[in-house]
Amino acid sequence: MGRFPALFLDFDGTLAPIAPRPEQAGLTPDMRRLVRRLSRRVPVAIISGRSLPDIQSRVGLKGIVYVGNHGLEIAGLGLRYRMGNAVEWRRRLRVLADRLRENLEILPGIIVEDKEYTLSIHYRLARGKVRHKAARWMEANLLPLGRARQIRIGRGKAVWEIRPPIDWDKGRAVEWLLRQPRFRGRWPLYIGDDETDQDAFRTIRRVGLGIAVGPMEKRGAAHHAVRSPREVALFLNRLLDLLDAEASRSDPGLTRPRQK
Secondary structure (H helix, E strand, C coil), X not given: CCCCEEEEECCECCCECCCCCHHHCCCCHHHHHHHHHHHCCCCEEEECCCCHHHHHHHHCCCCCEEEEHHHCEEEECCEEEECCCHHHHHHHHXXXXXXXXHHXXXXXXXXXXXXXXXXXXXXXXXXXXXXXXXXXHHHHHCHHHHHCCCCEEEEECCEEEXXXXXXXXXXXXXXXXXXCCCCCCCEEEEEECCHHXXXXXXXXXXXXXXXXXXXXXHCCCCCEEECCHHHHHHHHHHHHHHHHHHHHHHCCCCCCCCCC
């Protein structure tokens, strides 16, 4: 395989199917075993828009790196990163979260998720008229804050994302990790399904491999696409086979790591 990869994986829509509500998403036992076995061959980072404690609890594996809130917090394998001015931003975000709940969460199907350093406004369960009403409120009340660079507003799959007004995203988080000893010198392989993953695809475009989950024509800056988390699992199993074969060539007495 030449140089070995470092593996960067989104969670929702990539390792786990997108669920109607954020708290309903989870890994299958087979996917968890697969990620664990991969982590014994190459460095693995789970990069999510979820908060760090949330993604850590949902994956539940040691020996990997967790990246939460689109890169704003990182932990694992002895690494630790948190955005600057986090305490002040958290204080401002609480006020905004209360305002969103008062004005948007009263609408049927709208969910406001407070992730400590970012906010998500989910509208997957809302009907068309409710979505339109919520969008009008956002345009009147939040877009001016975005234009004034007090917040960053992004879009995902049936979700609006509110983030700090700083130049940091999943792509910057990948760059940071690739400078760390465990990841340094490896080529990045990133798999993700959402608009926020495009930042990472653009970052690694010339030095690694980006795989989008979804239609090929919508892969954006990714090099390739697979259609679903099921196809992600097929790809990762094939990657594990290649890594095992390479390890066996290097040490003929080495066998595939035992499953637990």
